[in-house]
Amino acid sequence: MKRYTKTSIFAYSIILPSLLFIFIFLLFPLLYSISISFRGYKYGVPTGEIVWFRNFVDIFTKETVAPGFYESLLVTLKFTVSAVIAVVVISLTIALLIKERCITSTWLKYSLLLPYAIPGVISAVVWNWIYDANFGVLNGVLFKLGLIKDYVGITSNPGLALWAILFAYVWKFVPASTYIFSAGLATIPDSVYEAAQMDGAGTFRTFFKITIPSLMPVLQLVLVMQTIFALVMHFGLVFVLTQGGPGSRTRTLAWLVYMESFTYTRFGRGTAMAIILALIMVVFIYVYLVLLNPERQIERKGGR
Amino acid sequence: MKKIFILMVCFFILAASVFAGAQKEEAEVPVTLKFAGWTYDLEKVTENLARYEEWVATEADTPIPGVAVEMDDAGYGEFDTHITTTFAAGGSYDVLYSSDHWLSKWAEAGWVVPLEDHFPEVRNYIQDIAPYSVEAMTYKGKLYGLPYYTDVMYFVYNKKMLADAGIKAPPTTWDEVKEQALKLKKAGITADPMMVGLKAGSWFDEAFFALIYSEGGSLIDKNLNPVFRTDSGPVYDMIEWVKGSINDTKIIPRKVLEMTAVDVQQAFKKGDTAFAIVPGYMIREFNTPGISDVAGQADVAMMPGKSHFTDGYSRMYLMGKSALREEKVKQASWNLIEFMGGETTVDGTKAYHIARRWAIENGLGFSVLSLWNDPEVNKVFSNMGNTEVMKAQKEKAKSKEGISAPWFAEWISLVRTEVQKAIIGEEKTSSVLDTIKKQWVDLKRE
Structure with a gap:
């Protein structure tokens, strides 16, 4: 029989508050959400019926009941892949510019954080003003530059709406990744770069053979973080800027979850969709962890 | 015996005071x-x-x-x-x-x-x-x-703009709206002669029903069955009219897809447009000097179309x-x-x-x-526009058909997306109407 010593009791008592926190704020809501997804709702009221996986099946099979699920899935994937690539490329570039002392101003370095510090809905409202078709700043600038004859709709343009949201999203989420990359770059010893330089490696070779492999754990973290953000945290922008339109051009899964739950008041189906969204996240994260695992990289190159 | 009597008296006094206190408390509980x-x-x-x-x-x-x-x-x-x-x-x-x-x-x-x-x-x-x-x-x-x-959705026009283009009376049909709008555009009076808020959110429903009713269209009958044709008829015609006005004749700017009635109100007040469909309460500001650039120029006409009905x-x-x-x-x-x-x-x-x-x-x-x-x-209302027309329009107002169905709120939000799809050419109008008809039937069956 396992004996509890004073030390182990003390250890458990120390982690108990954290465990309670995890249970109350993470585990319980998760389990409760899963239980909701197995229930039937009609006009916001539980029918009392346990429908098991019917909500999930309906989402994939009933086009008119869960309209545009596949369309939304495609829009979501398009947005997520574009957003993650854009955020990673831009933030890594800025981090390298900071490391190479191309950006030296302390004021500039700290002001880079500003977009991330602004609450999501507020930044969405600000972008709404910027994009506004009647008095927007962007229209004003383009008009003054003579690039447009009259103020035009940006978020109502089927070809531009998703990219307008993407732009606003990237603006907000680049800073956090920039700082993570900067921290990662700071951990690479200068001696490694000096050795590469002595061996005659050029800028690109150094970047791809030293910087990127050394940054792999950080890159993995940024990719996981940004994928989770891109899948759900664009919601405020869609809500404020387009309401999923024009047509279904910006109707992402996160938006559909909101509509199913709070406009159609089908909490069961809305939660089922949210779980599907979470599963998509898990797939992305699994792919990153497998593909970008540093140990796997070493094995692939014949090491160990 | 005396003791019992005294005790009983005390008990009744106590009980009565507790009861009275409770009553008093109840009366005073805010x-x-x-x-x-x-x-x-x-x-x-x-x-x-x-x-x-x-x-x-x-x-x-x-x-x-x-x-x-x-x-x-x-x-x-x-x-x-x-x-x-x-x-x-x-x-x-x-x-x-x-x-x-x-x-x-x-x-x-x-x-x-x-x-x-x-x-x-x-x-x-x-x-x-x-x-x-x-x-x-x-x-x-x-x-x-x-x-x-x-309130009802009104068709509002800018008298001065029409007069400047040599137009004597406001339009009474949607063909006339198109004709007059093109004239206004050609004369350089306004680049966006007509606006109606079609953002997929607030006010879309009122604008949509107003357009459909104006042409004598009907969507849902009293027995909650869809009654519109999907390949022709007033509902089809009005969606096609809006689509053509945005994409072909460009008398309505595409930006109306991101505008609510409030944005249309602002645009009309700035003198950006000659015709607008807005809820009645917004008209007051049009003719109020100081807050409107077109004060004194706005007036109300009956909703153009075959029936002149509107959404109430x-x-x-x-x-x-x-x-x-x-x-x-x-x-x-x-x-x-x-x-x-x-x-x-x-x-x-x-x-x-x-x-x-x-x-x-x-x-x-x-x-x-x-x-x-x-x-x-x-x-107050006579300062807003022609009171007789406003009264007449109110008499020709209909509540949204199908509104008594508990699934209406869900259906109408699906309609917003589908109609926008038709307008931007993502899908054909007939296919959109097929979808919204099927959605109604499915929701009713559920």
Whole structure:
């Protein structure tokens, strides 16, 4: 029989508050959400019926009941892949510019954080003003530059709406990744770069053979973080800027979850969709962890 | 024996004092009503609520002292979500605003209660309220509320712009709208001759139904069956007309897909457009110097089209289920609804005080027929535009068809996306109409 010593009791008592926190704020809501997804709702009221996986099946099979699920899935994937690539490329570039002392101003370095510090809905409202078709700043600038004859709709343009949201999203989420990359770059010893330089490696070779492999754990973290953000945290922008339109051009899964739950008041189906969204996240994260695992990289190159 | 008698007397005195104390306490327990409304002129709403608190303690038929009203507000666009989340989480409101297209859903969920079940006298108001408004406040044959304000979608035009282009009278058909708009565009008077807010959110529904009704179109019949053709007919024609006006003739700018009626109001006030479809209460600002660049130039015409019908919509006061928790709360809630939406005696004068105030000070429309006889109200509306036309348009207003179905709110939000798809050419109009017809049938079957 396992004996509890004073030390182990003390250890458990120390982690108990954290465990309670995890249970109350993470585990319980998760389990409760899963239980909701197995229930039937009609006009916001539980029918009392346990429908098991019917909500999930309906989402994939009933086009008119869960309209545009596949369309939304495609829009979501398009947005997520574009957003993650854009955020990673831009933030890594800025981090390298900071490391190479191309950006030296302390004021500039700290002001880079500003977009991330602004609450999501507020930044969405600000972008709404910027994009506004009647008095927007962007229209004003383009008009003054003579690039447009009259103020035009940006978020109502089927070809531009998703990219307008993407732009606003990237603006907000680049800073956090920039700082993570900067921290990662700071951990690479200068001696490694000096050795590469002595061996005659050029800028690109150094970047791809030293910087990127050394940054792999950080890159993995940024990719996981940004994928989770891109899948759900664009919601405020869609809500404020387009309401999923024009047509279904910006109707992402996160938006559909909101509509199913709070406009159609089908909490069961809305939660089922949210779980599907979470599963998509898990797939992305699994792919990153497998593909970008540093140990796997070493094995692939014949090491160990 | 003497001891027993003394003990009994003491017991009765004690019991009587406890009973009296309890009664006294009950009479003095303050009532706090929870009230939810959307964010519109909150200063005035707060004043009205403060006035109610005084009135209900002194002048109401059944005075209740110590009533306080706590108000919660959310934007109109998010109001349904706010209420849904509150009730689904087990919360409630005693009195709340509602729009016509939410009533059936909330009533079906049991979140709001039929007023006439608890206060049958509410039916006395029916004779003085426009029929489309009564219809909008009725679910399964029972009256649920009293009107907050009731309005119709109007076709507004800029007289000066038309005169400058040599146009003598406003258009009466959609073909004439196109013809005149092209003339205005050609003359360089405006680049965007017509605007109607078609953003997939607030006000889309009113604009959509107004367009359909104007051409004599019908979507859903009394038995809640879809009745529109998907390959021709007024519904098809109007969607095609809007689509052509945006993409081909460009008399309507594409940006209307990101504009609500409020944005259209701003554009009209700036003189950016000659024709607009807007809710009645927005017209007041058009002719108000200082806040409108086109003051004195705006007027109202009958909605163009074959039938000239328009959408009439109602916003109302409802009683939430929590009002039934206690008789006093229920009475105070009814008093609040009647004070805000009905006819009450305040300072010795019997009138629809709050509806009248909204009409005079904010130009909000009303469905109380007798208010048209009020000279002050009439004066305000005659400054807004041609009163005769406005009255005639009100008579040609219909509530949204299918609104009594609890799935209406869900269906109409699907319609917004589908109609936008047709307008931007993502799908053919006939295919969009097929989809929205099938969605209605499926939702009804569910």
